[in-house]
Amino acid sequence: MRTINRLDQVLELLRRHGGRVTTTRRAVVRAILESPEHHITAIALTDQLRLTHPDLAPSTVYRTLDALCEIGVLEHTHLGHGAAVFHMTGERHAHAVCHVCGAVVQVPDHHFGELRRDLAAEFGFEIAPEHVALSGRCVRCRTTES
């Protein structure tokens, strides 16, 4: 239920900003909202949507994502190598990526208290936790490797 509402909210917002709601855009937004980890790359999104919309162009996906970012409902993060991941805004968490196996852990915002305070005090820098990409080794790789 909540998902359906969210979908409509996003599309409505798009319309209000002078954008148009098309079958493709509806499908893109739905796919993002339903993506398992709540984050997905443009390429994965394209591949997935091609199953039902065979001639969807990558450029269309990128432009739709841009449009969503511009109205502020979507954000992207660069998780180390490879493609950026997109996720809806308001999900206040950072990503921690294992540089060995690529596993992604979502880190709740409240762990950033100290860092946020220190950076603001020392550098006047305001961190955006949802953009943050931490890097390190996950449990599995720590125990397996050494």
Next chain:
Amino acid sequence: MRTINRLDQVLELLRRHGGRVTTTRRAVVRAILESPEHHITAIALTDQLRLTHPDLAPSTVYRTLDALCEIGVLEHTHLGHGAAVFHMTGERHAHAVCHVCGAVVQVPDHHFGELRRDLAAEFGFEIAPEHVALSGRCVRCRTTES
């Protein structure tokens, strides 16, 4: 003085690992060691070195950087969009990148205490501070923008 020693240390290590020390490699290592912010992209490195070594190929730079990473003296970090930055290991700091103007702030390791502890406790995840790329807004852009 210290820079010269460091250069020779690196080159010696390279030799010990079966690598060869060439004019090009010496120039690459020197340029990294002398790079103003202690981090530089492969492309910037190539452009800079081309001034004195006109037909240095990008691939040579990339391969040299790879070789240095493999012997453990160099690391790279993806700072959001664009090219990865390389820096010598042992510089225990993270980077905070302003997503408005691209400015980079170096964040000393000790600010990561809480985050490191929490991530280890909650997820078993071990963060590598020197790989971390924080994102947010720098002082200038905070005051200028809004």
Next chain:
DNA sequence: ATAATTGCAAAGTCTTTGCAGTTTG
């Protein structure tokens, strides 16, 4: 000598752009 490195060119990945045709509001 022989194994590593080099330059060049081609290819690969992710993303952006130009354009003519189609669709939405």
Next chain:
DNA sequence: CAAACTGCAAAGACTTTGCAATTAT
């Protein structure tokens, strides 16, 4: 109908790979 969206193809940024010629050890 006008403005926005679409697919396609081409280009762009960054990086990797193959190969024959060169060079360090």
